[in-house]
Amino acid sequence: MMPSWLRNSRLLVHAPLFIAIWLLLSRLNVIVEPLMSYYIALAAMYATAMFGMVILVGLSGQVSLGNGALMAVGGYVFAVTSLNWQTVPILGMQWNAVWSVIFAGxxxxxxxxxxxxxxxxxxxxxxxxxxxxxxxxxxxxAARFPGILGGSQGLMLTVPYPEGGYAVDSAAAADAAVASDAAALDQALSGASAAPSDSASSSSDMLTPSDVTGSTAPGDMLTPSDVTGSTAPGDMLTPSDVTGSTAPGDMLTVDDVTGAGSTASADPVPVPSASAISATPSGTVTDAGFVLEQWQASVSIAVACIAGFVALNLVRGRQGRVWKAVRDDPIAAALAGISPAASKVSAFVVSSLFAALAGAVFAQILTYVGPGAYGVALSLSLLVGVVLGGRGSLVGAVIGAVLLVGLPAAVSNLAGERGWSDQVTNNLPTFVYGLLLVVVVLIAPGGVMGLLSSAWRRLATRR
Amino acid sequence: MTTFIDYLLGGFSSGAVIALFALALVLVWRSTRIVNFAQVGQAMFTTFIALAVQVATGSWILALLAGLAAGAILGLIVYALVLRPVQRLDTSGSIIATFGVLISLQALASMIWGGDPKSFAPPVANDGLEIAGRIWPISWYDILVYVVTAVLVVALTLLFTRTSLGLSMRASAFNPEVAKLSGIRVNRMLAFGWALAGVVGAVAGVLIAPTASLSPNSFDILLIFAFTAAVVGGLDSLIGAVAFGVGTGLVLALVTGYGEAGDAPIVVLILLAITLVVRPGGAFGRGKSRAV
Structure with missing residues (x-):
């Protein structure tokens, strides 16, 4: 028979559950379009950070408006260590991205x-x-240390890649981008025709990461590094330019960054001939099997599943009850032998760990870290997501993460149909978030999960 | 030594505006025991309205009056729609709700007026005055800011200490139940507190706009400064808010003068952290003991 600690523990239920979720998401990741993978990567990243918010805000009852800053800690540690360290200190092993993530945590x-x-x-x-x-x-x-932290411009990263490299399916990426921005395709085509001599590089179907930074076609939707890649060398668009151009809503979400990226690349700028334009004729997926976005999503999914597993065990275990006890009545909890201070600090530490992991994942999704990407807006997004999903619920955090990614995408789609100006489109999601925060707090303090559970209870009592 | 004095003089002007924002936070805290994180958002919005009036009429006084009226109305709206229902909820609920108001106001302002910084013409010259053969870092406009701030502080103090309205407001905040029994319309008093805070915030917004540019997010950092001043001053004390608001302005001016401008927020943050560690209820808050 199995030992009693294992029989009584929820590990037997939770571990297979998360392995199943991981397998499902990983499968989903390889069958959808790259744009969808990008959204999955973002949502999983948000979910990771919000598991921490659920513990901190929901269970421990401490409202933090600064978890975006804790994500920045993770992102910057990830960036600085992976840019500067070749070997692991003390241990002396070869450095790789996993170490960066561990150090970020x-x-x-x-x-x-x-x-x-x-x-x-x-x-x-x-x-x-x-x-x-x-x-x-x-x-x-960040601005105080322009040397090591890159100042207000931030730091560029190359994405740590798996053995054998990953392939960039530029045609598929361009197709995906077309859905939201037709002009980008024109630019992609003109960009490709502007540098026909570079098509030689397409003969190798396996691209190294250094190719990728240069080769992401203007239509491809990624990162500030894409923006620099597609701009003329003489007129380098720095990350601070990116943040500057998104200024209308302080809310610098990833979509703002990408939005700015696509508008910037839609400008008629000459494509630097040095960059290798990947002119792979059709949507051929190469042997490595991974498109950049899919690789990023797979990392994000793995981190989110591990974080979710740890969070679920904490929440449903003794520590979860301790947090709730201190939240509901610190004096009674203290009388029962719990240290309220230790409980509150531990909630902060756990939430900060998850935030930092999410920050590291965010850094590799953006291939960039900078103050603009981790601004107040990010902290707000996390709060919005947790409140919308339901303050005390891990499932609610996942719902909140999906809403955070889906709402701006839906709004920009709608804006495209209705022909709204950028000024409206860029800020409408934030406006909706703000209203939702107020409405949810007033009408449904339990968020989506609260509504679902009360609906379920009503159904159950009727029977 | 002269540079030191110059820095200090320069700090008074921004300190006066921070003091006004801190006052607005204190007014709301006194009436409803809520920190209104939307306060600077409301002020930003009303300042945009004032700017529109100034552009249309060319009159600074009309712009100020429009800002004041908008501030009072917006304060009432936020109170009636958001805070009055939220009051029966927990603290987290009120923090989240005021935050929601802040970001939706900022997004709305961005949608209406765009994100580019706008300039707001001052009513009097904003150039350094020349006295005794040298140019001082004080302008007629700075003097106007001091005068308006001083008048507001004196008026508010008189209101709370010398009028029956002020007494009723204090009673409502201090003990709503007893105040109700004494025939005070408590809800009306709380709403008045919010409107008053909106007016004070609107004045602060109109006053700061000519020296700093006006954009939907340009007041964000002021929220932190004002919050710091209000917390260090104890959140409950009008005089504390004013004193530490001006003090924060002076600290900022000295840090910016002798160090780098970018360091100012860090210094204020450290100030806030130290205050909160030493006195978690604010440096000059009433020493109400609390278990745990």
């Missing part, structure tokens, strides 16, 4: 410990104000 734990110890003494509005201050003050900290 470690950085998150340390940051969470520091902020958590500050926060454990504070009540609601004071904590919210302090964490908001951290989120707002973050750009100044």
């Amino acid at each position: 470690l950085g998150g734990v340390i940051a969470g410990l520091i902020i958590g110890m500050l926060a454990a003494r504070l009540r609601g509005p004071y904590l919210a104000g302090l964490t908001l201050g951290i989120a707002v003050g973050l750009p100044s900290i």
Whole structure:
């Protein structure tokens, strides 16, 4: 027979559950279009960070407006270590991206410990104000160290790639982009024709990452590095330009970045002849099988599944009950032998760990870290997602993550049909988020999950 | 030494505006025990309205009055639609709701007026005055800011200490139940507190707009500064908010003057963190003991 600790534990249920979810999402990732993979990558990244928010805001009852800053810690540690370290300190092993992620998590734990110890003494509005201050003050900290942190322009990354490299299915990526932006295709075509001599590089169907930065066609939807890639060398578009051009809604979401990227690349700029334009004729997927977006999504999915597994075990276990006890009545919890301070700090540490992991994933989705990408807007998004999904629910966090990615996409689609101006399109999602925050708090404080569970209860009692 | 004095003089002007924002936060806190994170968003919105009036009429006074009226109305709207229902909910609910108001106001302003910074013409010259043979970092406009701030602070103090309306407001905030029994319309008093805070915020917005450019997010950092000032001042005290608002302005001016402008938010953040660690209820808050 199996030992009693295993029989009584939920590991037997939770582990297969998450392995199943992981397999399902991984399968989904390879059959959908690259654009969809990109959305999956984002949603899984948001979900990872929001598992932490569920624990912090929902279970421990500490409203943090600064978890985006904790994501920045993860992102910057990921970027700085992967850019600067060749071997693992002390251990002396060859450095790789997994180490960067581990160190990012470690950085998150340390940051969470520091902020958590500050926060454990504070009540609601004071904590919210302090964490908001951290989120707002973050750009100044990055700007203070222009050398190692890249200042306000941030740092460019190359995506850590699996053995054998990954293939860029540029035609498929361009097709996907067409759906949202027809002009991009024109640009992609003209870009390809502008540098016919480079088509030689397409003979190798396996592209190295260094090719990828240059070769992402203007229609491809990624990152600030794409923006630089598709601009003339003399008129380098820096990340700060990207943030600048998205200024209308301070809310710098990923979609803003990509949106700015596509508008920038729609400008008639000469394509640098040095960059290898991938002129793979049709949507051939090469032996490696992975498109860039799919690779990014697979990393994001794996991290989210691990984080979700850990979070579920914590929430449903003893620690989850401790957090709830302290949230509901700290004095009673203290009488029962629980340390309220330790409980609050531990919630911050766990949430910070998840935020940092998500931040590292975000860095490799954007192939860039910078103050603009991790601004107040990101912290807000996390809060919005958690409140919409349902403050205390991990499933709610996943729903919230899907809404966070889906709503801006839906709005920009709608805006395309109705012909709204960019000024409206870029800010409408944020406006809707704000209204939703208010409406959800007023009408359905439990969010989507709260509505679902009360509907279920009503159905159950009627029977 | 002269540079030190110059920096200090320069700090008074921004300090006065921070003090006004901190005052608005304190007014809301006193009436409803809520930190209104939307306060600077409301001020930004009303300042855009004031700007529209100024562009249309060319009159600064009309713009200011329009801003004041818009501030009062917006304060009432936010109170009636959002905060009054939220009051029966937990603290987290009120924080999230005011935050929702903030980001939807900012997004709405971006949709209507765009994200580009707009300039707001001052009513009087904003150039350094020349006194005794040198140019000082004080302009007629700075003097106007001091005067308006001082008048507002004195008026609010008189309101709370010398009028029956102020007494009723204090009673409603202090103990709503007893106030109700004494025949005070508590809800009306709370709403008045929000409207008053909206007016003070609107004044602050109109005053800061000519020296800083106006965009939907340009007041974000002011929220942190004002929050810091209000918290250090104890959130409950009008005088504390004003004193530490001006103090924050001076600290900012010195940091910007001797260090780098980018360091200012970090310094304020450290100030806030230290205050909160030493006195979690604010430096000059009433020392109400609290278990755990």
